Amino acid sequence: xxxxxxxxxxxxxxxxxxxxxxxxTPEVATAMAKDEDVDLSESHWQVINFLREYYEEYQIAPAVxxxxxxxxxxxxxxxxxxKYLYELxxxxxxKQACKYAGLPKPTGCV
Amino acid sequence: MADFEVPELQEIPLVxxxxxxxxxxxxxxxxxxxxxxxxxxxGELVENWEEKVYEKMDDLRKRYRSxxxxxxxxxxxxxxxxxxxxxxxxxDPKNMPVAxxxxxxxxxxxxxxxxxxxxxxxxxxxxxxxxKMDKGVLDEWYSYFHQCSQCRRxxxxxxxxxxxxxxxxxxxxxxxxxxxxxKYCNEILGKVFKIGNNLGLPQPALLxxxxxxxxxxxxxxxxxxxxxxxxxxxxxxxxTPSADFFAEPHVDGLIGYAKxxxxxxxxxxxxSYASEAGNFGMFIGSYETMRKxxxxxxxxxxxxxxxRIVFGECGHAWRVAYSFLNTLAGPWDFLDPNYPVPQHIxxxxxxxxxxxxxxxxxxxxxxxxxxxxxxxxxxRGSRMGDKPxxxxxxxxxxxxxxxxxxxDMPPETIGEATFCCGGGGGILTDDLMEIRVKGAQPRAEALxxxxxxxxxxxxxxxxxxxxxxxxxxxxxxxxxxxxxxxVHQLVSDxxxxxxxx
Numbered sequence: 288x289x290x291x292x293x294x295x296x297x298x299x300x301x302x303x304x305x306x307x308x309x310x311x312t313p314e315v316a317t318a319m320a321k322d323e324d325v326d327l328s329e330s331h332w333q334v335i336n337f338l339r340e341y342y343e344e345y346q347i348a349p350a351v352x353x354x355x356x357x358x359x360x361x362x363x364x365x366x367x368x369x370k371y372l373y374e375l376x377x378x379x380x381x382k383q384a385c386k387y388a389g390l391p392k393p394t395g396c397v
Numbered sequence: 398m399a400d401f402e403v404p405e406l407q408e409i410p411l412v413x414x415x416x417x418x419x420x421x422x423x424x425x426x427x428x429x430x431x432x433x434x435x436x437x438x439x440g441e442l443v444e445n446w447e448e449k450v451y452e453k454m455d456d457l458r459k460r461y462r463s464x465x466x467x468x469x470x471x472x473x474x475x476x477x478x479x480x481x482x483x484x485x486x487x488x489d490p491k492n493m494p495v496a497x498x499x500x501x502x503x504x505x506x507x508x509x510x511x512x513x514x515x516x517x518x519x520x521x522x523x524x525x526x527x528x529k530m531d532k533g534v535l536d537e538w539y540s541y542f543h544q545c546s547q548c549r550r551x552x553x554x555x556x557x558x559x560x561x562x563x564x565x566x567x568x569x570x571x572x573x574x575x576x577x578x579x580k581y582c583n584e585i586l587g588k589v590f591k592i593g594n595n596l597g598l599p600q601p602a603l604l605x606x607x608x609x610x611x612x613x614x615x616x617x618x619x620x621x622x623x624x625x626x627x628x629x630x631x632x633x634x635x636x637t638p639s640a641d642f643f644a645e646p647h648v649d650g651l652i653g654y655a656k657x658x659x660x661x662x663x664x665x666x667x668x669s670y671a672s673e674a675g676n677f678g679m680f681i682g683s684y685e686t687m688r689k690x691x692x693x694x695x696x697x698x699x700x701x702x703x704x705r706i707v708f709g710e711c712g713h714a715w716r717v718a719y720s721f722l723n724t725l726a727g728p729w730d731f732l733d734p735n736y737p738v739p740q741h742i743x744x745x746x747x748x749x750x751x752x753x754x755x756x757x758x759x760x761x762x763x764x765x766x767x768x769x770x771x772x773x774x775x776x777r778g779s780r781m782g783d784k785p786x787x788x789x790x791x792x793x794x795x796x797x798x799x800x801x802x803x804x805d806m807p808p809e810t811i812g813e814a815t816f817c818c819g820g821g822g823g824i825l826t827d828d829l830m831e832i833r834v835k836g837a838q839p840r841a842e843a844l845x846x847x848x849x850x851x852x853x854x855x856x857x858x859x860x861x862x863x864x865x866x867x868x869x870x871x872x873x874x875x876x877x878x879x880x881x882x883x884v885h886q887l888v889s890d891x892x893x894x895x896x897x898x
Contacts, residue, residue, distance in 0.1 A: 301426045301580070302827065345602035350643040353609050369645055373878075379869075381644070382827070394585050395595030396640040396675055396711075396825060396861035397647075 292318045304385070304392050308342075311389030319387050323378075327387070331375055333361060338388040348385050348393050412479040413488035420489040420835075424540050425828050428578035435587040436686055439576035446575040447530045451508050453571045458509065464567055467559045468505045471495065477551035477561070482816045483544050486835035491541050494551035494561045500537050501568050503528040535577065542568040543579060544832050546824050547680065548773035548817035562822070566682030569823075573681055581826035582677050589690050594639035594673035600627075603669050606642050614652060620894040622659045624651075624667070627701070631666035633658070634698050636674045636718075636739075637709025638861035646882050647864055650710050653885025656892050657746050660755055665707070671697035674714030675861065680823035691717065691725035704732055706739040710883055712772035712860030713821065715741060719779035743859060744781050746888060747791045750798045756893040757799045766802040767887070768853045769793055770840065770867075771815035772860035786812075792859055792884055799891035804851040810843035818858070820866030833866060834873045841874040848876075857884045 289296040290303070292314045298306040303319065305311055316335055320327045327335075337357050341349040349357070351369055359367015372380035381393050430440030443449055458465040477494040479485065484492040491497060506513030506527035513527035522528055547562035555561075572578065588597040598606075607624035614622045625631060635658075641651040658665045671693040678687025698706055706729075708718050718739045723729065729738045737744065749755045771789060781787040789812050797803055810816050819836030847853040858864055858881060867881035 345599065345605065347596065347598050347602045349602075350598075350606045350609075350648070351645050352613065352648055353606055356609060356613070393596060393643065394581070394588065395643075395673075396638050397596065397644045397865050 290315065290318055290322070300392075302386075302392060305389040308389050308391075311339075315389060316387040323383075330362070330366075331384075331387070334358060334372065334375060334380065334384050335388045337361070338384055338390060342388070342390050348381060348390050351381065354380060413485065415490045416488040417490060420483075420487045420492065420544060420832060421537075421540060423544060423829065423832050424536075425543050425826060426580040427539075428580045428583040432580060432583040432587055433573070433576060433578050435590065436573070436578075436583055436683070438573045438578055438583070442576045446535075449575045450504070450530045450535075450571055453574045454505060454508070454567075457567050457570065458505075461563070461567075463560065463563060465509075467498075467561075467564060468502050469510075470557045471498065471502065471559055472557070474556060476554045476556060480551045480554050481545075482548075482550070482819060482839045483546075483832060483836045486819070486838040487544075487832070489544075491537070492544055494545075497541050497545055498559070498561055498564045499526070500534065500541055501564055502526075504530050504534060535572075538568050538572060539577060542572070543824065543829065544836075545822065546773070546817045546819065546836065547822035549777045550773065550814065550817065553777065553813055563682075565822070566679070568682075569680070570682035573683065578681070579823060581828070582681050582823045586677050586681070586686055586690070589673055589677070589693070593670050593693065595675055595677070596639040596643055598639055598642060598672065600669035603642060603667075603672060607667070610648070610652060610655070614655070618894050620659070620896055622652075622655050622894070624655050625665060626667050627669055628664070628666035629701050631664045631701060631703055633663060633665040633705045633707050634671075634694075634701060634703040635665055635667050635707050635709060635742075636671055636694055636697075636714070637667070637742075638674045638711040638714060639672055640861035640865060641709055642672075644861075644865060644868075646868070646879070646886055647710075647861055649886035649889060650883025651885070653883065653887070653889035653892070654709060654742050656889055656894060657742075657749065657755070657885070659894065659897065660892065661745075661749055662897070666701060666703070668697035668701060670700070674708055674711040674718070676714060676717045677823065679713060679717055687717065687721070688725045691722060694722075695726040699731065705736050706732065707742055707745050708739050709742050710859040710861065710885060712774040712862060715859075716774035716778035741781050741791075743792045743795050743884065746795050746885070747782070750795065755798075757888075757891040758893055759799055759801050759891055761891045762800040762887055763802070765800060765855045765882075765887075766804065766851065766853045767796055767800050768804055768806055768844065768847050768851075768856050769796055769811070769884075770806075770818065770856050770858045770863060771811050772858055772863050773815060773817045773821055775859060776813055776815045789813075792857075795884055796857055796887055799887050804847050804853055806843040806847050810839065816840045816843065818860070818863040818866040819870060820862050821860075825862050825866055834870050837866065837870045837874070840867075841871065841876070844871075844876070845874070855880050855882050857882050857887060859884050
């Protein structure tokens with residue numbers, strides 16, 4: 288499995304999550320989103336960039352409340368909720384946004 | 398009008414007309430070698446695997462008398478056929494519990510029964526419903542034993558008390574032993590052993606998340622409610638599903654537990670080492686794996702020196718905790734014998750309510766008309782309190798203590814007859830979305846009925862899987878994802894907090 292970006296193939300798992308986090312580039316995110324008919328806006332990038340920063344520090348995607356709080360601080364309190372995040376990432380911020388950000392899929396009872 | 402009760406008209410079809418092979422295509426992703434090997438299973442399909450299947454089956458029937466009794470005693474009466482939510486939702490006849498079990502039973506017959514061996518030798522195993530193991534059978538096993546959530550509703554109606562879930566667990570254990578495991582369960586179990594929970598949430602991230610919750614609750618309420626982590630000498634160790642830290646509406650339940658602990662004045666802590674209640678070892682039928690996961694709780698309790706263990710809202714955890722914890726990780730003689738070992742958070746809260754230790758402003762939940770989904774493993778695999786049926790009554794009593802509006806769903810869909818959410822027992826994975834959605838149909842129908850007849854707006858549950866599953870699949874049936882809530886979310890919204898020094 289893999290995703291082709293500008294002639295280079297990036298390995299992914301069965302569900303399309305990047306196998307090697309370090310290979311990620313913004314173009315990979317754009318290509319993944321395009322495959323799912325999503326145009327990445329500035330708002331999407333705010334979330335994706337936060338996910339990557341958090342992962343860098345904690346080796347895990349942020350919990351939903353950590354994410355909504357951070358986005359609320361950055362973009363204003365009206366956007367610090369999961370309703371806003373689901374508008375951006377209809378398949379769920381935890382899963383869809385993690386995928387575009389090159390993070391592994393959150394697993395468990397979630 | 399008649400002087401007797403006229404039956405209510407119901408929607409037809411009540412039992413679907415069968416569609417053969419309707420779900421034969423459904424298979425979860427196979428676990429790759431690293432996930433398999435981390436649990437001590439072969440990385441890929443072993444050589445001579447047909448023989449290995451018989452060997453493992455022989456091992457299991459000798460270890461578990463129940464397994465052999467279940468395989469020998471089915472008389473094909475058909476009582477279970479229309480009891481499975483996956484059959485009702487898919488109409489695939491192989492999702493009738495008897496047919497699912499027979500996928501394994503026919504192989505067992507060919508090797509371990511006199512009639513089966515006799516007719517198999519003559520080349521006519523079908524005379525007695527026997528069949529030798531082959532690749533086609535293995536494919537069907539992989540498909541249909543991952544369309545069973547081990548919820549045991551069928552067992553309630555079986556006149557012989559056959560526990561179909563045990564057959565499904567055995568089938569998965571046999572498949573693991575020949576190198577054919579399910580990615581979802583086995584990857585997660587690897588994370589539990591490496592990091593301590595299903596999510597792979599390491600201690601620093603857990604600490605950061607809990608600190609964030611402390612800030613949030615203090616901002617909301619003005620009261621400093623603590624979320625302690627790894628505190629030695631605390632009275633209570635809370636073991637809760639890691640989804641409670643991570644997802645919605647789970648986290649609102651966790652906030653509820655913290656507020657209850659705060660009001661109780663009893664010290665408590667979460668452990669980063671045993672930061673998972675759910676035990677997926679049960680899903681794959683592996684006693685050794687289940688034991689290894691449960692032992693983490695013992696070690697955490699000893700290391701932290703706690704006196705009591707309380708489990709959060711997690712259905713499968715509660716079955717393992719209530720029914721198996723003593724043999725898996727006991728003896729618990731170092732804990733305080735004056736309290737249940739272990740205790741459920743609903744029992745804990747209910748006890749405080751009984752003793753008038755909590756104050757609620759029920760009007761805080763007046764915007765909700767509640768119903769309650771009994772989680773399968775709580776309803777049929779455990780108990781709460783000291784009376785039969787306590788596992789059904791206590792969560793409802795907690796809800797009613799903090800909500801003014803409550804209506805139950807139809808009786809044949811709750812209590813010990815409850816329908817599984819459709820995502821239990823290792824099915825809660827995106828690669829099984831079709832069976833998850835279809836399996837949720839019976840519950841969605843029951844919910845629709847009370848929504849229309851009683852104005853129900855929200856459904857509460859005490860299982861992380863139920864909550865995640867409903868959040869994801871109810872929208873397919875016209876509901877919204879926020880209609881599913883945690884029981885302790887209702888507690889959290891209504892509880893009146895007092896400031897402590």
